[in-house]
Amino acid sequence: MGRKSRKKQIRYSDTYGREMMSLANNLLEKANGPPLSGTKQWEEFLELHKLVEIIREKQIDHIPIETSRDEHIEEFLTWLKYNDVEVDHVSIEKFSEGYGLKALKEFKKEDTLLTVPRKVMMTVETAESSVLGSLISKDRVLQAMPNITLSVHLLCEKQLEDSFWKPYINILPRSYNIPMYFTPEELHLLKGSPALDDILKQYKNIGRQYAYFYKLFQILPNSTKVPLKERFLYDDYRWAVSTVMTRQNHIPACDGTHRTTSLVPLWDMCNHCNGVITTGFDVDTNSLYCLALKDFQISDQIFIFYGARNNAEMLTHDGFVYLPNSHDNTSIKIGISKNDPLFALKAELLTMLHISTSRTFHIFCTEIPIPPMLVAFLKIIVMGEDELKERLRSENDLNPALLLDIDHVASIENEIKMWRFLDTRLDLLLKIYHVSIKDDEAMLKNNDLTNNARLAIQLRLSEKKILQQTKKYGLKRKDRTSKLIGSDEENANGESINVNEEGNIPRYVNVGTTVDILDKSLNGEKLLAGLDIQ
Numbered sequence: 001m002g003r004k005s006r007k008k009q010i011r012y013s014d015t016y017g018r019e020m021m022s023l024a025n026n027l028l029e030k031a032n033g034p035p036l037s038g039t040k041q042w043e044e045f046l047e048l049h050k051l052v053e054i055i056r057e058k059q060i061d062h063i064p065i066e067t068s069r070d071e072h073i074e075e076f077l078t079w080l081k082y083n084d085v086e087v088d089h090v091s092i093e094k095f096s097e098g099y100g101l102k103a104l105k106e107f108k109k110e111d112t113l114l115t116v117p118r119k120v121m122m123t124v125e126t127a128e129s130s131v132l133g134s135l136i137s138k139d140r141v142l143q144a145m146p147n148i149t150l151s152v153h154l155l156c157e158k159q160l161e162d163s164f165w166k167p168y169i170n171i172l173p174r175s176y177n178i179p180m181y182f183t184p185e186e187l188h189l190l191k192g193s194p195a196l197d198d199i200l201k202q203y204k205n206i207g208r209q210y211a212y213f214y215k216l217f218q219i220l221p222n223s224t225k226v227p228l229k230e231r232f233l234y235d236d237y238r239w240a241v242s243t244v245m246t247r248q249n250h251i252p253a254c255d256g257t258h259r260t261t262s263l264v265p266l267w268d269m270c271n272h273c274n275g276v277i278t279t280g281f282d283v284d285t286n287s288l289y290c291l292a293l294k295d296f297q298i299s300d301q302i303f304i305f306y307g308a309r310n311n312a313e314m315l316t317h318d319g320f321v322y323l324p325n326s327h328d329n330t331s332i333k334i335g336i337s338k339n340d341p342l343f344a345l346k347a348e349l350l351t352m353l354h355i356s357t358s359r360t361f362h363i364f365c366t367e368i369p370i371p372p373m374l375v376a377f378l379k380i381i382v383m384g385e386d387e388l389k390e391r392l393r394s395e396n397d398l399n400p401a402l403l404l405d406i407d408h409v410a411s412i413e414n415e416i417k418m419w420r421f422l423d424t425r426l427d428l429l430l431k432i433y434h435v436s437i438k439d440d441e442a443m444l445k446n447n448d449l450t451n452n453a454r455l456a457i458q459l460r461l462s463e464k465k466i467l468q469q470t471k472k473y474g475l476k477r478k479d480r481t482s483k484l485i486g487s488d489e490e491n492a493n494g495e496s497i498n499v500n501e502e503g504n505i506p507r508y509v510n511v512g513t514t515v516d517i518l519d520k521s522l523n524g525e526k527l528l529a530g531l532d533i534q
Ligand SMILES: C[S@@+](CC[C@H](N)C(=O)[O-])C[C@H]1O[C@@H](n2cnc3c(N)ncnc32)[C@H](O)[C@@H]1O
Pocket: 096, 097, 098, 099, 100, 172, 173, 177, 246, 247, 268, 269, 270, 271, 272, 273, 317, 318, 319, 320, 321, 322
C-alpha cells in the first residue's frame, strides 16, 4: 500500500536487545515512582525525558520514512464507499486546523452530515477479536484500560500489511502537537499553569506504559501473532496513544451492555468549534450519526463540537488551544489551614454544603466567573467565630445553603473580606507565572516561535486573562459594596470595614428577602442586584 520502510524487517542485534531491555527496566523503575509535585516533579520529568531521548536516539534508524497523507485520501474515500459510508457530500481538505471536512452541498442546522456504520470502526471489541485478542485475555493492563488497548490495537494493525483498516491508518496524522511532543524548553513555558501537573503526569504514564509493553512483548513466544515483538518503538507508541487521545469516541458496545472506546473513520476528520454535541449512535442502523450544529454553505469547513473542555484540557488531550473557547476556565486551589483556630467551625459549615476544606475550584471566562461552591468557600474562610456559630445554628434566614448564592451578603464585613481574600489569592497565582500578560502578548508577535511554544504561551495567556478578569470582577463587587454602604473605615488589622449612616456594620442581608438594612442606608437601592460587571 505504498508504505516504504528503510528496513523491511528489523532484526534486533543482541546488543540492541540487551541495551533496550536495560533502558526499559530503568524507565519502568523511574516511571513507577510515587507522584511528585513542584520542583521535584519537574526534576523527575527532566530525568525521564533524558532516558526517553536515549531510547529514541537508539531507535532512530528503525523509524520508517512515511508517505504524505495526501497520497492516501482517494484510497481512503474508495474504502469508505466500499464499506457503505456516504462520502459524496463532503471532501477532505487542508485547513489551518490540519485536515478537515469541506461541505460539497449546503447543510441546514440539524441536517445529517455523516453516518458511519460500526463495521468500519476500530474499537476495543475489534481489538478483542484481532491478533491482540489472546494477549488481552491474559494482560490486566489491557483489560483495565480501554484507551491503551485501542492504542496497541492500532499499532498492531499499522504493522499488518493486510489490515482491513490500512486505508484509514494511512490518512492519520504522522505527528501531533500534544505536550508529549514538547521539548523541556517548550514545556517550561507552562511554569505556573495548573496544566503542567497533568502534562508531566501524562509524560510519566506514557513512559511507564511503553517500558511495560516493551518488556511484555519481548517475552511473548516466537509463535505470537502480535506483530510488536520485532518492532515496538517509543515513537510508535507515542503516536498510537496520541491518535487515540485526539480522535476517540465512545459508542455502545455490540451487546448494548456498556460503552466501548472507538476510532470512527471520516467523522474523526472534523475539527472543533464552539457549539453543542450533535453526534449520536443509532442502535437500529448500528451507525454513528452526526448532525450539523449550524448551517454550512457549500465550501464551508464542517466543524463539530468536541465537548465542554477548557484550554488546558484542549492542549493536553487535543493538541490545540481554542481561543474563542466559551467553556474556558482555569483552576484555583484553596484550603483552610489546620492551624486556623476556627478550622473546626469552618470545616463543619463547609461539610454541611458538601465542600471539603481544601480543594480545587474552577473559575470561568463568563460574566460571573465564580461558581457557587467557591462563593460559599470564600464567605466561610473569612468568617469570624460569631458568624460561623450563628450560621451553624441555621436560624432565621441564615440557612448555610444561602452562602452559595453570590447575591446573598452574609455581612458587609464578610463581603469585603471575601473579595479581598480572593484578590490576594489571584495576585499570588498571577505571580507564579513569572511573565506578565503584556510580555506574553509581545512574545506571540514573534514569528520565530515554534508551534508548540506558541501553544504553551497561548494557554498561559488565556489562563492569566481569566485570573485577571476574575480579579476585576471581585474588586468591582468589593468597591460597589464599599460605595453603596458608606465610608470606608479600617479595623485593627488595617482592613477596611464599611459602616452605615448610623455607624453600624450591617450584618446579614438577603437580597430579595431581608433588604431592609440596605434599603435604609442605600436609599432603596438594592445591593448587588443587577450588577453589570464587565
Ligand atoms: C479529530 S482530529 C480532526 C482532524 C485533524 N485536523 C486531522 O488533520 O486529522 C482532532 C485534531 O484536529 C486539530 N483540531 C481540531 N479542531 C481544531 C481547532 N479548532 N483548532 C486547531 N486545531 C484543531 C487538532 O490537532 C486535534 O488534535
